[in-house]
Amino acid sequence: MSSFMGSWHQAASITTIAIIFVAFLFELMSPIKSQIDRVQIRRGDLSLVHQSFFSWLDPIVDVAKSRKVVESDLCDLEDKLLSSNLSEDYKRIAEKHTSIDSSLVKYLYASKPTETILTVLCQFGHILTKTSTPLLLQKFLEAPSIQHLLVLFCLRLMGSFLKNHSSFYATILATSFKATFTGEIYNVVFQLSKNTRRKEEAPISLVEADIQRVVDWIVDINDIWAAPLAASLSIGVLVTVIGPMNTAISLIALIVIYPFLQVLGTLMQRTIGNLMERKDIRTQTVTETISKAKTIKIYGWESAFEQRIHHARQDELNSMKVLALVQGLISGIMSLCPQLMASFALFSMWISRGCLTTSCVFPILGLFTILDNSLSTVSASLFGYLSAKTSFRRIQTFILSSENLNSHRSEPTSHGSPSILMRSVSLCSSDGGATKFFLKHIHVDLMGPQLVTLAGSVGSGKTAILDTVAGDLTPQEGIITVNGIMACQSQIPWVMSGSIRENIIFGKEYDPDWYQEVIFACALREDLGILPRGDATIVSPSATNLSGGQKSRITLARAIYSKANILLLDDPLTSIDVNLRQHIIEHVLGPQGIAKNALKIVSTSSSELNKIAHWNLLITDDKKLQMTKPLTYWESENQEASLQESFPLCEKGLSQNCLPRGTHPSSFQDIAVQTPQASPTHEEDGTVPFSVYRQWLSLCHPLGWAVVILCIVCGRLVQLYSTYSLTRLSEASHENQLAHLYTFLASNLLQAFCTMGFIAAAWFLCLLPTACRLHQQLVAGCLNSPIQFFADTTTGQILNRFTNDILKADGPIASYIIVVIITGSITCMITCLLLFTAPKSSPGILVIGYVFFRLQKRYRSTARDIRRIELETRDPLITSLQDAWVGASSIKLFRMDDILVRQFRHKINRNSQSFFIRTCLEQWVDLRLEILTQ
Template sequence: MLAVSPEVKTNPLQKANFCSRLFVWWLNPLFKIGHKRKLEPDDMYSVLPEDRSQHLGKELQRHWDQEVKRAQKDAQEPSLMKAVIKCYWKSYLIWGMFTFLEEGTRVVQPIFLGKMISYVENSNSVTLHEAYCYSAGLSACVLMWAVLHHLYFYHMQRVGMRLRVALCHMIYRKALRLSSPAMGKTTTGQIVNLLSNDVNRFDQVTMFLHYLWVGPLQAVTVTALLWMEIGISCLAGMAVLIILLLFQSCFGKLFSSLRSETSALTDKRIRTMNEIITGIRTIKMNAWEKSFIDLITRLRSKEISKILKSSYLRGLNLASFFTVSKIMIFVTFITNELLDNWIIASQVFVVVMLFEALRFLSTLYFPMAVEKVSEAVISLRRIKNFLSLDEIPQLNTQLPSDGEMMVDMQDFTAFWDEELDSPTLKGISFTVRLGELLTVVGPVGAGKSSLLRALLGELPPSQGKVSVHGRIAYVSQQPWVFPGTVRSNILFGKKYEEERYEEVIKACALEEDLQNLKEKDLTVIGDGGTPLSEGQKARVSLARAVYQDADIYLLDDPLSAVDPRVSRHLFEQCIRQALKEKITILVTHQLQYLKDASQILILKDDKTVERGTYSEFLKSGVDIFSPFEKGNKQPASSPVLGTPTLMSESLVQSLPSPRPSLKDAAPEDQDTENIQVTLPLEDYLEGKVGFKTYKSYFTAGAGWPVITFLILVNITAQVAYILQDWWLAFWANVQSDLYSGALIKEDVDTMIILNWCLRVYSGLTVSTIVFGITRSLLIIYILVNSSQTWHNKILESILRASVLFFNSNPIGRILNRFSKDIGHMDDLLPLIFLDFIQLRSALE
């Protein structure tokens, strides 16, 4: 747990006035700094109190707990979606009204523009004063739309951020509380995928959610305005929109199904990748790199096939945004022509602008909302399933009425798996009070670790009871450290008190070890830091527990990983001296310390063989060594530095958490104690992205012939898109001449011109559709294929890297490349490029 630097920069949003909030002026100081130099993390403002993860997580957790209780009462499945709605409905409602106003100003703009054009065409229909009023109204609507649009997206992104942070808080909290049976129902890969991919869906779904109801409402309003403008012909164009929405509804269902399948395949790939990275040294010792590369490649191929299908659906949705307004305008004017209706320039502008307003909402935001909601529902379901897993029962550590701290277990029987005939623990009884030391001994597999797990509440009783009164500190059989300094590993979030800290260091025999480290207790250890031996990690874990100053200490064989001299020091200075006023329960195979114990509990075959003091055993003639004569040959207590230690299968099953242990040290010819490994920072680029990067990205997905073809298709689509508007204006001028009498419709030349206008306009519309869809699908194909190529390159490079690479880079950092970053390349980048190309084309 690394120290957190104090947040000294107050967030100016807290004191910003109305205008500053409206126009986001409170960010100007940050923009000025960014203009002068590169922004650093220290330049960022502190997080607002209402945006802190603890506050957000507790708030959503409260609603989730209420939903779980309601579901249990009604014998139903709890709904995480209901909890989210209850927590955030007020924010959604407020900003939903902003969306309504924003789209209202967009719809009114074509009306004002049409009146202004009518004045230019025929000044008798509109007075100059009215034209000025319409012009002012149009300007006000444009300004209001710009302000409302960006305010809405900013605040809805903030709501999405809050939801994401709250869900992350709940997932982290749940991961720390999972019971052992529940841990068998999930994997590290699934948890990583939930935190890196699934929660990110809520950043996007909140932005588009309101368009699910604003979209249909706007469509009805636009239809009414079109009817007033050109009559029944508008229904033909709206029919195109309805057909498109039906297709998009089918796409949404298919996309939801593909997303579920993709998530399951992604979980499996990430889980396998995590196992490979964790066991990379074993893989390299046996030269298994090729086999595991093939394994991940096969998993990735199945995943990418689903991703490609879902991406094609997304591409068709975005292609519809590019083409549907052109189709609607085409069908509307063709129908108008078939009905022998006239159309003038002002009507053309109004109709085109109304359809353009409808295009953004009904063919971009509405389909995006359907897609994002489908994704979010799948992610909510996956998160809900994880949050519904069983937790460890919360222990009642409050002191009894007499105030006496104690640990009491009476006739305790428990099963790890109730389907088994033999219990894990059977008929265990003992009582330990303040200042007493209970040593638990027995052969391997006798249930000693399970006994401590029962005291922690992780092994619920099927018979008997267990009472624990006081704060607990637990030292697991498998010592662990996290990435950070030695000091932060020992403090574990507690305040640094120098005198107490030095006492703990001395009691846990860490003084000499810290002297051998270059940065002393500020040396970075853990994943990617300085390697530690098993004995050193065991002492750091013990020091962490001792520094917490708990009431009850559960020590699961911490003496087995150290040599006899250090073992004696730990027992005398730490267990007997530093913890002399505590309740201590020590699991050990070091029988020489039994005579110093207040009580001895001997386990064999999951039940108590004997219980008493050392002197009582001597007086009664009980041979306390007999249970160890068979099947209890222990390995050397102090492993050779630099020699990898393998975990047994039974040990892995008894671990309290899925946290991987760093078992591997340096090569045998190196002095582990004095190795200094600096945790490297991740490289990042700043400034503009160079052409070389874009070139590498695209050429990884296809060769130059395909890319050249894509460029030609894009140019053709854009030319057809622009020419269609230009040709429509030409056709409208011809219609205006007919309307004014400048041309005679029965004239042969006029008929030829009208037929030619119709044919060219039809050809341009078909070209826009064909080339627009082809462009979308081709971009998706190239960029998804590029993602697959880069994944395979990264995989090959990672598995071919030296062991030093894995020593200096945390597992989480490596795994993040294969989860979050690859996820962005699969889903986000293809859509961003396609969206950029289409929007840029629309602006040209």
């Protein structure tokens, strides 16, 4: 009966293996597009088998073999990951959970409970399969049989599926978090007052650094609990293998080391917070420098600003040095801990049992290897968790800083005659916690279409009054009532990234006749005639292809085109020459101007404008607002004669100065607008030239990588000798086993020092010097570029290099390099050991190696294309965020915030699509490679 059961189990095991192997071959040989005749597919359209193999990514991988993958080739984003749906989920969570802002894990569960539970369950199953492997190995060594071997294979295969699907559900969590909080940060920008925006730093660092840091942790979110659980299960299995007493003795090492880890963890958290503050300062310095690039180059200040950025970068790198030192100590201690535990356990067993055998030593070593990997994962996960926790707190602090800007104003209305009423309004500033009033008890009644000028000394509060009327500043006291539709022109002209026409129309419906009338009134025709692409010319806040006067007139045209009946103009005549100034006064602000039916409040020092105003508002030295009427201009019997005195230029002369040669207003046709084509990102052939690697390697210390390789070689030789000593130990007699145990303990101590030396050398001799010089080259290349570079390149593209790319070079890329070096050295050591001890396995290793590299090649070409798409869709996000931060006042007043938020959410969806697919592609290749390695 037992022989029948044994043969039945053997047949069942072989059948199971055959089914899995045939399914895998079918997956590799049967492309998914034979079932669905299109590249774009959704995961839910496929069978469960194809979903489990991530086959919905096969069409994209197939496309990459023949051509470049473009955005239209990517799979549609699932509805639950769309930014608009995620925003609704966030609002629902914020209403239900008032304390959700304090816990990242609580938020993830509240936002995506199903995915959170599934990722935990899959990871738990993976841990069970991993910790069961040493027990099966022990049974196989005690009684070798095909059943044990096949069950071991099936168990490891199931573990691979569970691990990758756990990562998939974590990717859904990461994508939803990234899209949700990127959109919420953008939305909060329009809920902050002007004073708050001046105090706060631009939220670019939050989006590029903090959100990315949280996302990186969420992708590996299960490590924070799975690694300790795997370690606990390993210890539990140890109890069954070596007994509770021997296990307790092995835990002495963990008890001794724990206080050191607690101190280092506290120091790490403090250092992470300091590093983020330094990173914010450096990002803000770079942003200010880019925004003033034209002025810097004109005055030759490149060297001074380069030094300023360099000092900010040095402060950031100093924090990174402390962090690298702490991380190296934690990694060394974590690698030493399981080896010490194994040594103590073997010593205890040698004393209690008298002799150690192969069937006892190597399962124990396998369990402690799992424990070693778990504790190493705990080290990395602890660093990631502390970073993510700090970043999430910073993100929530910014989001919760939104203000109620309408507490001192009645709801604006748009019917009837325009009017502005201010009752007992007082404006103040906060300096060190003390409130200082700079304007007190303002009483203003402005009714109907009229021109009102606002004057005062520099810093007296002219701009503050206009911002308060616009609703961008909250008064300390008083009530403001506005009846009408407002538009504004800020003192520092703000243009958004886009064409000149888009800046003037600014979300309104295009009216060709009205547009041409506004262009003429604002004296822009000659400027548009000179530009090669007319009003289709692309501009940005840091545009160098426009002068300050041109930007000022574009923003004035935007306010006039909106047909608002209340215009708030802050020094609109600045940076404009005399002829253009008189033209704008006559055709825009004057009694017969294009804005004659609007209530206009103009901050100005122009005597011509003061003469023709209905009222003059003057801020006096005693912080009062004095309202006076001009002399008798509006009561003059001969207003036309007075106008001729104020505006000596005649219509004919005006045409000659403001229009292209040979052009007359009546004959000027609509300037042709060509939809601007975004300059495509330069596409390579999918490979990185060796010269790039050589250049990157040359940035470190001359002997840096030599020291790193030396530490690695020494560490692997010591590890190999440690394993060899265990082999000798299991074969030696009882009297000679003690010497091998001492050798095993000494080699473990030496290996821990090699690990710490490797990490210290990698950071201090290679990665940190490379990070410093790479950033210096980026700054120098940017500041030494011609002015045209800043006209052709969007702000988002430049800032993306200094934020997202530098962040990856400092963090993930550096960590990946360390992991690749460690993993590569271990792989080489194991391969050499296999070939030396079992030369008959060499054909199988060669075949598996060939398939391995073929899969990697398919993955790399696809991953590069999708990464390129992700960067291309990332730049518009940063550009839009920077535009909103600088121009929030104008955007809100023109009621464009809702429109821009919807557009921004569409941009988020495009970026989420490429990010989600790129991350899932990692699971696609991991699953296939792990199946091969089984």
